[in-house]
Amino acid sequence: EAGVTQFPSHSVIEKGQTVTLRCDPISGHDNLYWYRRVMGKEIKFLLHFVKESKQDESGMPNNRFLAERTGGTYSTLKVQPAELEDSGVYFCASSPQGTTEAFFGQGTRLTVV
Amino acid sequence: AQKITQTQPGMFVQEKEAVTLDCTYDTSDQSYGLFWYKQPSSGEMIFLIYQGSYDEQNATEGRYSLNFQKARKSANLVISASQLGDSAMYFCAMREAREFVGYQKVTFGIGTKLQVIP
Numbered sequence: 207e208a209g210v211t212q213f214p215s216h217s218v219i220e221k222g223q224t225v226t227l228r229c230d231p232i233s234g235h236d237n238l239y240w241y242r243r244v245m246g247k248e249i250k251f252l253l254h255f256v257k258e259s260k261q262d263e264s265g266m267p268n269n270r271f272l273a274e275r276t277g278g279t280y281s282t283l284k285v286q287p288a289e290l291e292d293s294g295v296y297f298c299a300s301s302p303q304g305t306t307e308a309f310f311g312q313g314t315r316l317t318v319v
Numbered sequence: 320a321q322k323i324t325q326t327q328p329g330m331f332v333q334e335k336e337a338v339t340l341d342c343t344y345d346t347s348d349q350s351y352g353l354f355w356y357k358q359p360s361s362g363e364m365i366f367l368i369y370q371g372s373y374d375e376q377n378a379t380e381g382r383y384s385l386n387f388q389k390a391r392k393s394a395n396l397v398i399s400a401s402q403l404g405d406s407a408m409y410f411c412a413m414r415e416a417r418e419f420v421g422y423q424k425v426t427f428g429i430g431t432k433l434q435v436i437p
Contacts, residue, residue: 249427262424307351310364
């Protein structure tokens with residue numbers, strides 16, 4: 207069974223550009239989460255989808271970040287326009303309902319220059 | 320607000336020895352869950368072990384055990400018989416309590432880098 211897959215694995219963009227990160231959760235997992243780790247800091251929660259609905263987006267830093275989950279399957283996280291402080295590793299995780307374990311992807315390392 | 324503290328930025332352990340990674344937490348919730356994740360150099364976050372706040376027994380998973388001391392608000396990870404493949408970053412994390420089971424908004428610590436020496 208495929209795990210959580212994230213694309214791309216690395217992205218280097220210039221300040222002001224737009225970047226879209228993609229996450230394919232494990233098939234059948236209703237819950238999908240985005241997290242971010244800025245260099246040297248803790249991994250921070252960004253938001254949580256249950257199927258296609260945003261359950262909690264309290265961790266989204268500002269309105270330059272837009273997350274979607276089409277049809278309750280894959281999710282995208284768009285940063286527009288990107289700023290230097292957006293650099294970090296963006297993790298996606300998924301879990302089925304009723305479990306305590308979440309499965310993480312390998313992360314997308316975003317560098318804004 | 321929840322907070323996880325990992326005070327050991329780096330640890331060394333001899334192969335086959337046991338090692339304890341420290342984690343303390345702060346929460347006003349009565350019901351919560353505690354996790355440990357491993358992040359090898361390849362980048363993925365691997366779930367290791369979970370402890371519910373109402374669990375009487377310390378959680379164990381193979382060579383991993385969680386030393387849960389509720390009154391002290393600590394949830395240390397003990398790895399027995401360390402192996403070279405245990406070299407990685409280790410993150411302690413806490414789950415908020417919500418109405419439905421399985422909610423996974425977690426707060427992470429800053430991590431501890433463990434290196435196992437042959």
